[in-house]
Amino acid sequence: MDLTFTPEDQEFRERVREWVQKNLPEEWKDSIPRTQEEREIINRQWDKKLYEGGWAAIAWPKEYGGMGATLIQQLIFNEEMAMADAPEGLMHGKGMLGPTLFKFGTEEQKKKHLPPILRGDVVWCQGFSEPNAGSDLAALQTRAVIDGDHLVINGQKVWSTWGYLADWCFALVRTENTVPKHRGITYVMIDLKTPGVTVRPLDQITGVHDFCEIFFEDVRVPLENVVGEINRGWYVAMTTLTHERSTAYLGHPIRFRNQLERLADLARNTKRNGRPMSEDPVIRQKLARSFIEVESFKHIVYRTISSRVRGEEPGAEASMAKLYYSEMLQRMTELAMEIEGPYSQLVRNSKWALVEGDWQYQFLYARAATIAAGTSEVQRNILAEHILGLPR
Amino acid sequence: MNFGLSEEQSMLKKTVRKFMEDRCPTTFVREMMADAGGYSPKQWQEMAELGWMGLTIPEEYDGMGMGLVELAVMMEEMGRAVLPAPFVETLMAAEALLQAGSAEQKKEYLPRIASGELIATLAMDEPEGFWEAAAIKAKAVPEGDGYKVSGTKLFVPYANAAGLIVTAVRTAEGAAPEEGITLICLDPKAPGVTVTPLKTMDQAYRLCEVQMDGVAVPAARVLGEAGQGWPVLEKVIRKYIVALSAEMVGGAEKAMEMTVQYAKERVQFGKPIGSFQAIKHRCADMLVDIEGSRGSLYYAAWAVENDVPGADLAASAAKAYCSDTYFKVTAGSIQCFGGIGFTWEHDIHLFFKRAKRLETTCGDATFHRERIAELWL
Structure with missing residues (x-):
């Protein structure tokens, strides 16, 4: 039982603190009441600033442009950001898709998708929940059929945070109906500019709309966008969810x-x-x-x-x-x-x-x-x- | 940064758990409930031989020289066993001696406490008040080189077994209630002292009334400076409430384990009741409360031991949280056990009653939340 930090960790804390003090404009502070639109702009600008400062995704391995930070360093970094009242940034790419690609992605997928996430150029959202698949997520019904070297997707996702802002979506789709529900799901990355995709913000009880519905109508997605194997998506997603629950x-x-x-x-x-x-x-x-x-x-x-x-x-x-x-x-x-x-x-x-x-x-x-x-x-x-x- | 037990602390935990499982099963606790003294001198000696009575006493007085984190580890295990003995009070009386005692007093008492020869306890509460400095009204008037003390102390743990009662008395009326309090080493055998065990809900723990009727206390038995007793007592209480919090976390965890075990075995409607979410969620809440409490407990133990800023807040937070948790968990346990949990034969009521006793010792949850508000707001 010892709640003190090592001199190296203290030094790391000083470095983070100094950087954030220099780089966080007063008017970007997170606790200042502001509209949703203002918050989005600040979040995106802050992500870019973090990248320029070399702090974009400290938890990522060095080979993918991260810092390979230890868990204690991640704690310190997040503590300092919180103490400085810094914005939290857009987390889906860095916190969820990134770690999933390290583990399950192909070299091409990593090369294509990781750098823009780091730079804050591409915003990701999650397409997991559906109107009839909430707590029982594995009951999801958005259908994907293999057609040549493409998946053809039909169905609806809901509660996708920042969906209206996002460029891409990582989603779970059903590729097999005749097996137990967990074994017929595939994890796929979808470019939201693909024809047939409609994103509709949901008005929430707050009066604003962070969450969105996403509709897919004969949306053709190249098979190279599948992460992991066809029908193994549930297990890929569980890694992402563990990550969501464990360091955020x-x-x-x-x-x-x-x-x-x-x-x-x-x-x-x-x-x-x-x-x-x-x-x-x-x-x-x-x-x-x-x-x-x-x-x-x-x-x-x-x-x-x-x-x-x-x-x-x-x-x-x-x-x-x-x-x-x-x-x-x-x-x-x-x-x-x-x-x-x-x-x-x-x-x-x-x-x-x-x-x-x-x-x-x-x-x-x-x-x-x-x-x-x-x-x-x-x-x-x-x-x-x-x-x-x-x-x- | 390691918010977890060291190897030595984990070893200590294992040793104490093994001892308690062997030497303090609930059959033993029930024997002590019926026993006149309410504890076993034999078991006391066995614990003393393991060095536990001197756990937090420095080595120069034959103790082990350990700190509050180790004491918390030990108290958790004693809490699991609903130990019937004034273990923590003896250590806290020793703490008062360490904080304020003269070299002679330390030499006189501490080695005897460490060896298990001397049981000690604390007397603070009175019929008209409790938990606060203003409660201390037992009057000490100068006589010879010492005092003549009269008054009544209530809820004194195991005064029936103690050879030393560290007692808070009033030697002067100050502008503030904290002024004019003096600590004395009261000998329960001294003329004018009457000890009466009280009939209590938690029968596995003796609480006593201690009457003092013109008791002569020589200067050599005054602990520290006259009138300066409250700051000493505050430091002792700060450690005491952390230790009690540990006892509560241990007891709550054991009660939860018993409940979960039963929920796996008890079948109704053709299924183990633990498969029903009404039971499952109640058990999950117990787990969350216990883990939250344990975090606040070990942070407090570390903060008080190292005297970091905010240690007072941490100690009060632990006492408030753990008090609520122990009660909630044991009350929920009885509900999960159903009818069997309402019987005398079932052990769960030992924990439920212990929870209530520990909650009301040195300030309940409401008292400590108000204290947090005073220190923080």
Whole structure:
């Protein structure tokens, strides 16, 4: 048990900190309330800046243009980005497709797709979920038939984050109907400019649209875009999902801590009948509970990293972290609404809105946290079955 | 950066678990529930021979010189076993001696504690108040070179078995309640001291009332400077609540394991009940609460041991979180066991009751959340 970092790691932290201080414009800071369009522009510009600085994908192996950073370095990098309040960038290419291609991609696929991801030139989205394949993802029905050296794709995907922005989509399609559902799925990369593709943004409960539907109508995709073997896509995708669940949250503890401090500020600055809400005994209990949860989440992350540094494979602990922070985040945003009282009804651009209506947006957006990337119910099943060994 | 146990700490964990499995099964715990003293002097000696009574006592006083992380490792295992003995109180009384005792006092008590000869405990709470400095009202008036002490202490662990009670008394009324508190080494056999065991819900742990009626305490028995007892006590309590948190995490984990095992075996509607999501999700929540609690516990142990900034917050966070978790997990366990979990014969109530006792020792979850608010907001 030793929570100090080595001098080499400290030196690495200094380097990251110095760079981000020099290169992050004040107005790009992540916690500044802004419109979705502004956020997209900043995310894309920030990705380019990271590339120019050599920080584009530090977790990637050196041979693919990454830094081959250790897990501790990835932690430090993400912590420093979070402390500086830097944008998170567009993660699907770097965080999900990249690692999948390292493992399953052909040389041609790597050469073609990895460099533009690093440079921030090409935006990727994920095409996994369907209207009838949510938690039961393997039930997906988007059909792909081999026709010569092409796949012909028909069907519909949904909840594709940033789909309207994306140039390419990595998707799961059904190539075989006569075998158990997991064994008839293929992982394929689709150029969204291909004829027959329609991307339609979904208006969400927040009033904005990060998520999209993608429709495929006789879309012809070259077979060379298949990642791994035909009908083996489920196993390729599981690697991607493990990745999604296992490293994406390294900087989150600090972002949550910053958010918690903003929540404390809200309580200090919001008066009810002349008294700051930070003096209300019930609110104090709830704030302290959030404090405990945010701190404990950090410890969960540190414990997970330590076990991986010791050589243990990423497993169901990532489900625990995801379940933990998503529900914690909901409680924090619910508390913000409670602190604001009737002002919680006022949204962005409204007269009398508190903190530019930002907590209202966070409150609504947090409902997605327990649904996206595996619902809380699915995560609980994973924990119960994989860690506790309870029967299916 | 390693948020995990070292090889030595893992070894210690294994040793303690093995001992507890052999020497402290629940059949033994039930024997002690019926025992007048509530603990086994024989088992105490066995633990002492392994060096555990001196775990956190420096080597110069015949201890092992280890820290709070090692104590947490040990307490987790004792919590799993619902150990009926004043182990942590003895170590915390030793901690008070280490913090404030004179060279003579340390020499007099610490080697005897380490050898297992002397059981020690702490007396803080009183009928009119608890957990805070303002609660300490037992009056000590100067007499000769020492004091004459009168008052009542409540919830004193194993005062019936102790040879030393580190007791907080009031020697002066200060402007703030924290001022004027003095720690004394009370001899339970001294004239004027009456120890009465209380009938408690957690029968596997003795709590006592200690009456002091004009007890003469010589200057040599005053711990540290007169009137300066509270800061010492605060440091002791900070370690004490971390140790108690560890006991709670261990107990909660054992209760969860028992529940999961039962859920795999118990068949209703033709299936193991553990295949139903109502049970499965409850068990998953137990796991998440325990892992979250354990993270807060070991961070607190490390932070307090190394006295890093925020250590007070970390200790209160651990005590609040682990208190909630132990109660929630054991209450959920009883629900999963169903009718059998409501019987005296089944062991789960030992854990449920222990959870309640530990929660109310040195501040419950609500108390420590308010403390966090005070320190942070």
